[in-house]
Amino acid sequence: MAMLQCFLLHCILFISASAAKVQTKVTDNPADQLVAALNSNRTANKLSSLYSNPGLACLALQYIKAYQGACKEVGGPDGKKPAESEFAETFAPNCGVQASSLAQITGRFLACQSKYAEPSEAFNDVLIRNSKSLDILYSKNHTEVGAAVSGSDGGGPYFWCVLFSNGKQKSSFSTGGVEPKVSRPGCFSGSNDQCNGANTLSQTIHLWTIIIGASIALLYALGI
Numbered sequence: 655m656a657m658l659q660c661f662l663l664h665c666i667l668f669i670s671a672s673a674a675k676v677q678t679k680v681t682d683n684p685a686d687q688l689v690a691a692l693n694s695n696r697t698a699n700k701l702s703s704l705y706s707n708p709g710l711a712c713l714a715l716q717y718i719k720a721y722q723g724a725c726k727e728v729g730g731p732d733g734k735k736p737a738e739s740e741f742a743e744t745f746a747p748n749c750g751v752q753a754s755s756l757a758q759i760t761g762r763f764l765a766c767q768s769k770y771a772e773p774s775e776a777f778n779d780v781l782i783r784n785s786k787s788l789d790i791l792y793s794k795n796h797t798e799v800g801a802a803v804s805g806s807d808g809g810g811p812y813f814w815c816v817l818f819s820n821g822k823q824k825s826s827f828s829t830g831g832v833e834p835k836v837s838r839p840g841c842f843s844g845s846n847d848q849c850n851g852a853n854t855l856s857q858t859i860h861l862w863t864i865i866i867g868a869s870i871a872l873l874y875a876l877g878i
Contacts, residue, residue, distance in 0.1 A: 757821030
């Protein structure tokens with residue numbers, strides 16, 4: 655009986671460790687992963703990688719939030735976009751970015767759909783759609799990039815936004831040495847912040863349901 659108890663205890667500990675490992679894996683920041691895919695593509699085409707600017711990325715998340723979840727207003731004949739004045743008047747203050755440090759936006763990607771896509775899939779299949787997209791991606795005018803993903807914490811529609819700039823590293827889109835303000839829902843790159851993927855909550859709940867169920871069954875088997 656003692657050997658059986660020891661074996662069952664090890665089973666519980668193994669399942670718990672597996673859950674913790676998977677939870678850590680799915681809470682990586684998808685916006686950072688999107689920037690990594692973008693820079694990997696640029697360097698593969700003999701272009702320089704771009705500096706991941708958290709201030710610019712926070713603006714990208716504010717850019718998404720300006721749509722207020724209206725996916726139909728992104729792209730196409732009915733597509734709209736926030737006024738340029740909103741960068742200084744609304745986006746920068748919401749992020750704690752100094753308006754005087756704003757630099758030129760040299761390009762942008764924006765997409766929205768009901769289904770969540772992993773960062774590499776979003777980059778290849780959602781954001782890069784045609785030759786115009788490639789022209790933006792491969793422009794030599796860019797020096798910085800900031801990416802944001804919203805709706806990725808369990809409910810759609812899902813927005814992806816990438817902003818490019820020709821600003822100077824660590825002086826443009828400045829927050830005065832403090833971390834840009836994080837506002838949920840949504841993730842932005844360069845924030846040193848783990849952020850939920852589309853299925854984090856459902857996977858975590860599912861795993862812990864398995865753990866609790868297994869624990870009850872094992873305790874019953876032990877006669878406790």
